[in-house]
Amino acid sequence: MLQKYFNNLASDPSARFLFNESGLWHQGIHLRAEKFKSSEFDNEQICAIADGEFIAYKVDSAYKMEDKDAGASYSTGFFLLEHKLEYPKDNKLTFYSLYRHTACLSEYDTIGEEYHTVTDTGNPKDNNVHIKDENGKIIDTLPNGREVFVRKLFNTKSNRDELVWYKDELGEINKNDNGTWTIYKGSYAKEEEKGLIKSTKIESIPFLLKNNLPLYTDTPVQISLPKPVQVKAGEVLGFMGEYNQMEENGKRLLHLEVFTYDDIEVFRNKAKEAYQQDKKQDKEKRSLPDNFLYVDCNQPYYSLVGEEPTQIGETQTEIFVPLSELEKKSVKVKDDQGKEISKDYYNIQPYLHQSTTNSNVGIYVDDSHLTQGITFPGMNVFTTQSNGVDIFDQTLCHYLNPDEKDLESKERLNPLFKAIMEELDLDKEKGEPVRFEAGRLHQLSLDAIQHRRFIGIIPKHQSEWASNRVQQFEKLCRVFIDQNQAKTTQQIRKRVGDLSIQLKVRNFDTDKEAYFIHPLGLIGWLLKSKTWQGDFIRFRLNNDKDYVISKEPIPYFV
Known part of the structure; x- marks a missing residue:
């Protein structure tokens, strides 16, 4: 968290x-x-x-x-x-x-080796050295002895290595700047006596290498x-x-x-105006969920001990907390017409300096403070x-x-x-x-x-x-x-x-x-909320695994 x-x-x-x-x-x-x-x-x-x-x-x-x-x-x-x-x-x-x-x-760590070498299937009668793209489609077939530049990565289960470039029958270098070509691991020479062999350790940042940068x-x-x-x-x-x-x-x-x-x-003012309109929709029709609790100064907070919420004080400073971090309790209360309804309250005690003497009781605010982080509340x-x-x-x-x-x-x-x-x-x-x-x-x-x-x-x-x-x-x-x-x-x-x-x-x-x-x-x-079953983006700082990515991105990221 x-x-x-x-x-x-x-x-x-x-x-x-x-x-x-x-x-x-x-x-x-x-x-x-x-x-x-x-x-x-x-x-x-x-x-x-x-x-x-x-x-x-x-x-x-x-x-x-x-x-x-x-x-x-x-x-x-x-x-x-x-x-x-x-x-x-x-x-x-x-x-x-x-x-x-x-x-x-x-x-x-050294993550692989690069070979400036020649194609070699190990069988003089077999010239089937296939070059394939990332979809497995054969784009060319080379004979033994053709000059190539191959990138071999360690700790991979694939039986193919990356082909950076190859020379055609005219001696021209061919490379793919918009994708990845591969060549079978056993179809190029790795020994000096086989011909043109120059190998070097790959020194790179894995992210750069992964993206051909x-x-x-x-x-x-x-x-x-x-x-x-x-x-x-x-x-x-x-x-x-x-x-x-x-x-x-x-x-x-x-x-x-x-x-x-x-x-x-x-940006914030336009987003806030749109969100206020969106919030008037039924929950299932809204494009964005509430994902954040923002409590301004001088707002009432409650104890939930007893049959109904009891106000015990007011906030002195602002409180900013994602809903994913908060404990929520649903309480039965009566609306203005006396009808019993369920109302959500959120425990803000961990984010206050002043609290009740019983730390296990909790201090709560109601759901009127729920909002959406895209509006940058506070x-x-x-x-x-x-x-x-x-x-x-x-x-x-x-x-x-x-x-x-x-x-x-x-x-x-x-x-x-x-x-x-x-x-x-x-x-x-x-x-x-x-x-x-x-x-x-x-x-x-x-x-x-x-x-x-x-x-x-x-x-x-x-x-x-x-x-x-x-x-x-x-x-x-x-x-x-x-x-x-x-x-x-x-x-x-x-x-x-x-x-x-x-x-x-x-x-x-x-x-x-x-x-x-x-x-x-x-x-x-912009964190996800545990209370919403929608589509969310993952925000992860270092290796914090509390935040989960879904199949679809949240609407506000483009």
Whole structure:
């Protein structure tokens, strides 16, 4: 369930959405391998969070280091997917998921061999070397001794290997750019004395190989093919890589972020209007089911002890929970005409700070709070201009400079984050005075419930991987230079430069402002509901098997 991911975020101050413990802008979340049991994490696999298209990647041949021969190792690799939502018809939203700090090439197992060789059936009288397409249709028959390039994969039960290309009787190379050709495993030479033999180990990312994508290392690669490379939700893209800070070693994590360049409020408003109309239909006629519980502030909640629901309080903050995570109880109540009907209630106690003394009783809200995640319930968009590297009004260099004594100005947040923190009002439900200024960042430890609150916050901001990020860090570097920390300055410059993504593919461009969405929020908004017997898409982060894919996709994914 999603809750285990929120629990792990709560204990990792560097993993927060929007900012880390140093006050630096952070547009995604970190998921650390060490926080998950190996059985849950399935060998640190990275899986697609939704159906989409694979549009770009970068693979490191080896991990980077801040110093040439020393320092902390880190990955600059990534996978980039493009996804499309549509609801209702012609109301579309394109969003991207970016998976950073992927494993370097040497950490993937050798998955096969490639042979530059000749056809050889082992029988001089038998020239039946058939080339077949993916449907088993014979497209050509070659005699012994014809030059071919064959790709042999390990751990496959098939008796045929892939034929990358072959030379015809004129010596021209023939290849299939739009599909896969195969050749029988026993119909080509593997021994030196048989003729032209050159074999090499296959070094590639399994996903790239599966989709006949070229492998390039140490440079961002745009996928440009006539036929899009489709990805299904939950499909394995690759593995997590190392990302270490100074004095760390062997730390593996995934940085996951989700963003859109489209006006998400325009999409949400049209989707919400359509959904309200859809909800008026009989359940069996509706195109989309309720899949989400959104409870605003000051809403009544109930105890179900006794013969009828009893109101025992009101919510102090917003609650965002997929129905798939909630306990539901059906209770007999009387309607306005006194007729007995069945009404559903959902237990929100695990998502409240304040609760009744008996933790086994449960605290419930009624089904009036059910909604559909495609409308992004509870979403608050912030567009205040702020594209700096940090969340401070006076910038991070002012905050870190020991010569600056004005603590009040150091702790002041910039307008964007001041507005965000006022909206979150994180201490309110605990009954404590609200004070969330920058000076508390190093002490702050958000709990899992507070992390959930961040899913309703969508700021518009420039990417932390922008091409101008090195220049933006120069003010900070000068502070370290003034403190005689030249080595720290060099390390900052190199890491920031290595991590920038200077790639433009489709609408993706790190130099453009984007709307950044909490990744777990997006997954939660679009999760299936256990109470609906319809067709659902699977959202799976790493190897979370709680979410099941059906034969047909949910209507809003295109």
